[in-house]
Amino acid sequence: MIPVAFDYLAPSTVDEAVRALVDAGEDAKVLAGGQSLLPVLRMRLAAPSMVVDLSRVGELRGVREEGDELVIGAMTSHHDVLRDQLVRTHALLLAEATTTVADPQVRHRGTLGGALAHADPAGDLPAPVLALGGDVVLAGPTGRRTVPVERFFVDYFTTELAQDELLVEIRLPKRTGWGARYEKFSRVAQAWSTVAVAATVLVRDGRFVEAKVALTNMGAVPVRAYAVEEALVGGSADADAIHAAARHAAEGTNPTSDASADAEYRQHLARVLTARALTAAAAV
Structure with a gap:
């Protein structure tokens, strides 16, 4: 058409x-x-x-460091995010998730900011950005404002962006030395996620010091799995602890039932994929 x-x-x-x-x-x-x-x-x-x-607005592209933050321009392509060493060093989870986005052709054209502004609940980048934390910067007629990632996603395909605003950059706290894994289930290759789990953890001396876990397609917006995080922090980084924590993954979620999966199956997938993601991230 x-x-x-x-x-x-x-x-x-x-x-x-x-x-x-x-x-x-x-x-x-x-x-x-x-x-x-x-x-x-x-x-x-x-x-x-x-x-x-926005393709001619050069200031919206690129990755840079500012103190303890990693700053990514909204028009930075998925391909460039994947290739950037700063991302792999300080935001490994984002690189892990970006590898699952569609195919090379799409990754060369698609942008991180575009994916976040589109806010598809099955999209693969909102949940990793939510897990990493930080802020998004929006530019409008009265200047720029900073919105925490936790408040940016409002509903299906809806964000804090006003009609006359642009998302200009994503500011992530550095997660240097953290393990990470994006575990995705889809019915066919290169498809949207039926369910996916973004996990990044800091392990020292065999124990979880910090853990951040977020879920894709388990509601109208990406969801933090706070109960999983709380169950992990301070405990041993072993298979038993991971599987015990993963049992909490579906708590507080409200997944839909559709042609890809019903709500109950999505909740089952969330628990299974959380265990797999954490096992890989912690290198257990």
Whole structure:
């Protein structure tokens, strides 16, 4: 199907892009990598009057260090996230999860910021970013504001982003020396997650010092598995402790039933995949 006609603008700065969104009003859409927006346009599930293409805004790309934080530009492609040594050193979980995103063609075009702003509950990057913690920075007509990742995801395909705002960067606390694993179950290769688990842990002297676990597709937004984390911290990093903690993975979740899996099976998968992810992350 052919999209409806729309105006197109490719600004070169964040300020120009924000002004374009303000001028266009509610009928504007932002184009990042296009891997989510273009199919929606082709199916006419959206009919914007203006598409604002961010591909020429160079300041939105790249990875850098700022003190104890890793800063990733929203237009940094999945491919570049995967290749970046800073990410692999300080945010290994993000690199682990990015390897599971679709295929090389999509990873070359898709962007981290686009994936977070799209907020698909089955998307593979919101949960790892939630587990890593930190903030997202949004730019709008009144300036920039910082939103904790825990508050960014609001509902299905809905975030804290206002219509006239852009996600400009993701700021993650460094998790240097942490083990990590993104364990994903999908019915076919390169598909969205039926369920997935993002786990990153710090182990010292055979004990869990810290643990962060988040779940993909177990509700309208990515979910932190706080009960699992609490069960792990301070305990031995062994198989028995991991399996005991993983039994709490589905607590407080509200998964849907659909053609891929019913809610009960998703809760079972969450427990199984949590055990696998933690075992790999802790190298047990």
